[in-house]
Amino acid sequence: CGNRVGASFVLSTDVSKSYKKDYSLYKEESMDYVKGVVEYTGFLDTILNPYVQGVFAKIIQSDPSLKDYKIVLSNVPMMNAASVGGEVIILYVPLLSRLSNEDQLVAILCHELAHGLLDHVQASIRKKLDDYYNADFQKELKRIKKEEYNIDSKMTMLARRFTVGTRYHDRSLEQQADSLGYMLMCKTPFNAAEFPGALALLKRVDDPPFG
Numbered sequence: 001c002g003n004r005v006g007a008s009f010v011l012s013t014d015v016s017k018s019y020k021k022d023y024s025l026y027k028e029e030s031m032d033y034v035k036g037v038v039e040y041t042g043f044l045d046t047i048l049n050p051y052v053q054g055v056f057a058k059i060i061q062s063d064p065s066l067k068d069y070k071i072v073l074s075n076v077p078m079m080n081a082a083s084v085g086g087e088v089i090i091l092y093v094p095l096l097s098r099l100s101n102e103d104q105l106v107a108i109l110c111h112e113l114a115h116g117l118l119d120h121v122q123a124s125i126r127k128k129l130d131d132y133y134n135a136d137f138q139k140e141l142k143r144i145k146k147e148e149y150n151i152d153s154k155m156t157m158l159a160r161r162f163t164v165g166t167r168y169h170d171r172s173l174e175q176q177a178d179s180l181g182y183m184l185m186c187k188t189p190f191n192a193a194e195f196p197g198a199l200a201l202l203k204r205v206d207d208p209p210f211g
Contacts, residue, residue, distance in 0.1 A: 058106075
């Protein structure tokens with residue numbers, strides 16, 4: 001799975017060496033994370049794993065564009081699921097304890113599959129790097145570094161501007177995944193009426209640990 005994720009990292013040649021270096025770091029970190037999940041936390045029991053794989057197979061069968069996607073179960077103590085690129089979805093097993101029915105599981109998986117189809121992992125990485133290496137941002141960064149006073153506060157303000165733009169972009173990607181995920185679920189034999197509630201549940205269980 002790590003190699004599948006790595007193969008999804010394709011970068012335009014029309015970028016700076018620093019940009020390429022940072023992009024390569026993202027690639028290496030992503031590959032290492034997925035390899036670690038599979039090798040050290042992969043959940044291969046004889047009950048839950050076959051069950052989830054069976055549900056996932058029904059989703060995949062409902063749309064030809066999903067045929068190459070794989071799902072990995074992990075026992076990392078997180079109430080979440082994630083599209084990690086390379087047509088790989090990770091489902092963190094503790095999340096299952098909070099779901100009321102099979103339809104909610106399908107809703108969350110369809111949401112993550114939508115992230116995958118829309119290539120949101122790459123979009124998010126490129127957005128961060130594009131913003132950081134933006135000429136105006138770099139110009140302001142260099143100007144602040146030359147200042148004699150209040151450098152820390154000015155850097156903080158610049159970082160906040162960067163973070164706000166990234167968060168707005170991330171919310172936009174979530175909305176896109178919500179829309180496409182619902183459409184994907186409507187193609188399955190499962191109850192798409194559970195989709196909004198399942199995503200609301202996912203947000204509730206994921207918010208407290210991270211503020």
